Amino acid sequence: MVIIFQSKPSLLAGGVVAGPLENRSIFSQYFDSVYDDERWQMKTNEQGHRKMIEEACEFAMKKIGVQNGDIDFMMGGDLVNQMTPTNFAARDLEIPFIGLFSACATSMSSVIVACLLTELGAANFSLAGASSQHNAIERQFRYPINYGAQKPQTAQWTVTAAGYALIGKHREEFPSIEAATIGKSVDYGMDDPFHMGAAMAPAAFQTIQSHLQQRNQKIYHYDLILTGDLGQLGLKLLKGMLVENGVKNEELTLIRDAGAEFYGQDEAFQSGASGAGCSAAVFFSYVLQQMRAGSYKRVLLVATGALLSPLSYQQGETIPCTAHAIEITMK
């Protein structure tokens, strides 16, 4: 369902912090900080994860010159059980907080909720974002870090990154959110946890389709449609579905995927990047900066999430997926 934001809340700033391996990302120049230690000098991966979230939030606040006390709400989530890193970060930041879980689509669902609170007049400033830390996520969803299992070409690499955006009332000079679409949970019967792109592509497709339809727009009305972490194969599948639905080939160049591009063409990362931090990091750094620089006027951001757990996979369930989208414009 499409939500139209009459007050057009603005994305005032983004704070993105990433891990050491993310130095190799083609987007790394847009990040606020790339840390050398994947644990942020903390004892555990989960503590490092928490620290990363806090730093990302602080970067976002610093850019606009606000403090923890000025923030009315924080929306966010990660992929660790019960989202303790984000919960604990909220404890330390002392900001009223609701944790949200939409897997890797959390970067968008949190922005949508923050926009609704802004639209309602309840919030002057709110923080919204998502994060993932490779080690903490891999051990939970797949194998221990040092386990020597062969990953297929369809696998994706969970990024270590946190991306948080500071959302406030509409301001002309900042990118503003005009509309959003909350996606359905879509299940096309995919069940391979090493092939998430294939599971998520239909969700991205449905969300894009329904957003365009209800907004009465075509793909070429946008400068960029950027999906979150479909990976190279997932993006191929999304394009395949769009072509099947009558989208012209020249329009397909407007559709890109953050996960597919994240690590460039490095084959060590197989099909590309994934993780809640992937879309958050790219959306809240690269995209925002490009929009402020005037490169893009109108962008549709679509974050996709695979709603599985190790338990559901072991019990033989298929993988339902979701995709949430926001439409951002810049005057």
Place this chain on the structure above:
Amino acid sequence: MVMTFVFAFIVGGIICVIGQLLMDIGNLTPGHTLSTLVVLGAILDGMGLYEPLINFAGAGATVPITSFGNSLTHGAMAEAEKHGLVGVLTGMFEVTSSGISAAIIFGFIGALIFKPKGNID
């Protein structure tokens, strides 16, 4: 003796190839693959075929995980021969458990001295 190395290489390699085919074509996870191979080793020993393989290929047959099923079965059968039905139960770890005990000890030591690292190259 040089031939033993060649046979160890070939037989060990072939057992790994069976594992790879189970993974790629059979679409099994590593856990399923290893479990299947262990059961295979136990059955081969039950038919009296694993010991000739060890004689033939040396480490080519003792190093792959199939030998784990073999040695468990071997212990159970040896004890069953001596003590009857109860031996089936008690003889299991009689012959060998060096793989398990080594893994436990080195797992513990490893946990004390190493930290997980998410590097890629």
Place this chain on the structure above:
Amino acid sequence: MEKEQYQQLEQNVTPKPPYLKNVAKAFLVGGLICAIGQAVSLFYIIFFNFTEATAGNPTVATMVFFAMILTGLGLYKKIGQFAGAGSAVPVTGFGNAVISAAIEHRSEGLVLGVGGNLFKLAGSVVLFGVVSAFFVALFKYILVTIGVVSW
């Protein structure tokens, strides 16, 4: 797009695993690990009081020790990515499964973390090894008892 139609598309787009290449890599690495095992067992035969029949145990333990070093340094997962079953099937792969879980769960303490998770990957191997050994031996025992075969 219908589910079936999408599954068709997914089949077309998804690359098949490079079967031949994977098999070749598994063969080479698996064979090499076993040849190293042979060298280790020869070492034990020549320098210690082990025979061909008894050298298996110290060999396996030594291979698991190698696996600990490689796992701790983060090298085993790279070998694993290259070799697939070639490094998973030898006993070093079993060691890797145990040791990687132990290292991973150190952060939850030695009792609940390391102790509780040591066999979370390799446990199935132990389970199926023991259970299959039990049934195979039981089956053989019955066959011997009714006089079909002898030990």
Place this chain on the structure above:
Amino acid sequence: MMLPLLVVLSLLNGCAEKEKFIVYGSPQNESEVEALINEEDYVDRSTVIQYDGSMLVAVQIKPWEKWKKTKLEKKLQKKFEEKYPNKDVFVSADYKIFYEANKIKKDQIEDNKLSDKITELIELAKEET
């Protein structure tokens, strides 16, 4: 990784390039024992050590026949027992026994230690784990 392996291999070849059949201890029946082993074409190399009433027959079986090692060992044991009923014969196809037997020959161990050494090797060969 390959280097230590090669070193071990060459080390092996060093001690393997000896006469095919070696009998050590009591030279009186040397040719007889040699002929006895010669009849068995699966035997690659062998070293026989004799002392008083005991006889240690250490053989190496040809690679392609090795899978039958246990059976062939028994077969040879029986053959020797029949031929030398008053001797305490022990046949082993284990490489360790063969290696040690060669060492005994090379080091020219004195007679009084020989008996102990042979008993020790037989004990070793009988170990199962």
